[in-house]
Amino acid sequence: MNENDPSTPQEAEVSPPPVAETPPPQPAPPPSGGSYFDNLDGKQWAMFLHFSQLLGLLVPGLGFAAPIVIWQLQKTKFPELDAHGKMVTNWILSVLIYTVAASVAGAITCGVGMILLVPVALLAIIFPILGGIKASEGTFWNYPLTITFIK
Numbered sequence: 001m002n003e004n005d006p007s008t009p010q011e012a013e014v015s016p017p018p019v020a021e022t023p024p025p026q027p028a029p030p031p032s033g034g035s036y037f038d039n040l041d042g043k044q045w046a047m048f049l050h051f052s053q054l055l056g057l058l059v060p061g062l063g064f065a066a067p068i069v070i071w072q073l074q075k076t077k078f079p080e081l082d083a084h085g086k087m088v089t090n091w092i093l094s095v096l097i098y099t100v101a102a103s104v105a106g107a108i109t110c111g112v113g114m115i116l117l118v119p120v121a122l123l124a125i126i127f128p129i130l131g132g133i134k135a136s137e138g139t140f141w142n143y144p145l146t147i148t149f150i151k
Contacts, residue, residue, distance in 0.1 A: 042078035043138050045070065049084050050132035053092070054125065064092050083140055086150045088131070094147045095124050 049070045056063020071085025098120045105113030127143045134141035 042080050043136055045074050045078055045081050046084045046135035047132045049074075049081065049088055050128045050135050053088065053128040057125075067092065084131075084135060087140070087143060087146065088128075090149050091127060091143045091146045093149050094143075094145065095120060097147065098145075 049067050052066040052070055053063045055066050067085070067088045071081060071088065075082045075085055099117065102113060102116035102120055105116055107113075123145070131141050131143060
């Protein structure tokens with residue numbers, strides 16, 4: 001028999017059974033209870049709390065209600081949120097007072113005093129943005145011109 005002769009039967013080569021591939025090692029899960037992750041969530045909620053004031057630009061009244069709801073629902077889970085909630089609530093009340101005062105001044109001066117509404121409106125947009133940025137960095141920012149009602 002000739003090994004090179006294709007007419008002769010050849011023994012089939014037996015290959016070893018396939019070996020199951022082991023999966024690559026998985027990364028370790030993030031540490032639970034680490035202050036970095038806890039503070040990150042607290043920072044995010046504080047940022048949302050400040051930025052939620054701007055919802056009033058889309059839906060009237062929502063800019064007043066949303067921050068207070070966020071503060072009340074999340075302050076027990078994130079204690080650092082309590083100071084932000086008090087600051088935002090004091091600012092909302094201050095803006096309401098400044099708006100009423102500017103409107104009264106406008107009524108008394110036949111509309112000239114209504115010019116005071118422009119800086120109040122600008123500050124009502126600028127201060128929440130600055131507060132949200134500071135909160136995302138993990139710092140607390142006191143809004144200037146805020147009357148303290150809640151301590």
